[in-house]
Amino acid sequence: MPWYLDSAYKRNKDAPYTFYIPSKEVIGNLNIGDMVKLIFEIETRTDGYAGEKMWVEITHRDMENFKGILTNDPFNLSELKRGQEVSFRTEHICDTEYNDPYSSKWDYYFDTKIIVSKDVLERDEFNFMLRDEPRDEQDSGWSVLSGYEDDEFLNNHENLQYISIGVILNIDDSILTFIEDLPLCAYERNDNGAFYKINDYDWESYLSE
Known part of the structure; x- marks a missing residue:
């Protein structure tokens, strides 16, 4: 089942007050060994299934370009396996393991x-x-x-x-x-x-x- 990484930045642009993305400060501090969450989408959607958000451990960073290892077991993406290497960019990151200094505004929007x-x-x-x-x-x-x-x-x-x-x-x-x-x-x-x-x-x- 072919897959691709969806742009968290585009989702945030379409819904800026309900789709969270990490602040530039958090993204700027990411390094090897850190965990980030990416959105894995299916190219041909079936039965309303539109992909999965999964954690990846960063193994390489070059400015806006990253590589990492998938740490989740996908539910429906048969072409993805835990431990598989994934290449991604800053725009694909929808969450991190760190507290975001700008998260208080999101608490207001959500709560x-x-x-x-x-x-x-x-x-x-x-x-x-x-x-x-x-x-x-x-x-x-x-x-x-x-x-x-x-x-x-x-x-x-x-x-x-x-x-x-x-x-x-x-x-x-x-x-x-x-x-x-x-x-x-x-x-x-x-x-x-x-x-x-x-x-x-x-x-x-x-x-x-």
Whole structure:
């Protein structure tokens, strides 16, 4: 079964707030004997299987170019074996064994939760955000809507999901400019595509629901 190494950098570019890659500082300190994780993909995907993330021990480094020994037993990649030599580049590294000094931002992207409507995820678009008081340490208090939902849709709890804030940031990270605004606050996207604060939002009606 032919395989190739997928680019962790490309995956991060496509989903910068949900696909972690090690910082330049961590990558710069990698040396012989260190362990890195690579993404082994299958050229012809079958049954939804898209490869495996496996650990490789570095045996050689020349700037951005590496060689290493596979330390995992692949599940489905029959052409790969534990102990096999693998050539790779910096762009292929999706994790290391070291603590990353910049990992705190990833903790925020992964662990901070928001309520989002399924319509947002289907459209890959959101136009309204409201922040209530958080319910627990992980809850940000934010609810995110596409703006196209009707009351019937929103009254069905199955149409709402509790997800990591990084998913929404992948769609539009301009909200980072006001994401720390205190509850109670609401924002809407204007005709130019920018969010503005709704200063006269009807909180009395919202809180009485």
